[in-house]
Amino acid sequence: MAIKRYAALLRGINVGGNKKVPMARLRTLVEGLGCTDVRTYLQSGNVTFAADADADADAETTSARAIEGALSAEFGFTVDVLVREHAYLKAVLDACPFPAAELQGKQLHVTYFSEQLTAERFAELDPAAYAPEEFRLGDRALYLYAPDGLGTSKLGDRLSRPALTKGLIATSRNWNTVVKLVELTSAP
The missing domain is CATH 3.30.70.1280 (SP0830-like domains)
Known part of the structure; x- marks a missing residue:
């Protein structure tokens, strides 16, 4: 077993x-x-x-x-x-496209999705309009860099709208929680 x-x-x-x-x-x-x-x-x-x-x-x-x-x-x-x-959780942590070690936990978030995302879902979104905030797609995950935190993030708000998440389960965690979940699911 x-x-x-x-x-x-x-x-x-x-x-x-x-x-x-x-x-x-x-x-x-x-x-x-x-x-x-x-x-x-x-x-x-x-x-x-x-x-x-x-x-x-x-x-x-x-x-x-x-x-x-x-x-x-x-x-x-x-x-x-x-x-x-x-x-999977460890792979998401390891694949982070942002310099996580240089950022505060509140500046980096991962949204986990029930299915793989395609770039087409976000085609109408103009990333330049949200700079310096950025996002990147991963394996059933979206990484969000929000330098001032999620609470004031315009990109975070836009990414969470039903039009972009329609038909999916999506839930976000800050980077501190992402790291802790990898730790807690490691072999005892």
Whole structure:
């Protein structure tokens, strides 16, 4: 039996008093799905766990749907969930096109997507209009450099509009969280 480590990224919980999910209850729900070594990080919907990788050829999708179902049953609202295995999270970290070591965590963000993105989705967006902010596409991920942080980022706001994310699950994490999720999903 092969055990792999995963991170579940919950979208839009505990933001502005909406969709409140206590982290202790989230850990219990994920443990109830048969996962082990369950840990949460921050209150914004990051949970790491270990699971039998041989059980399902598409363990990420199966785990995400199971967590969504458990959350819906427990709290009565829908939460989009992406589950990603450690190797993927590490590859996203390693492929960063920006000088992450030279930046503050609040200046660099990764938006994880449920599917691969194509440049055509962003064809109408004029990158020069948002300089010095920049974005780059990765493997089911978008890297955003926002020198003044995401809270005031005009490019970040534009990239999160439904027209660009239509039909996809998308959830963003700052660089500090990206690094921490790689650490938490590393072999114990």
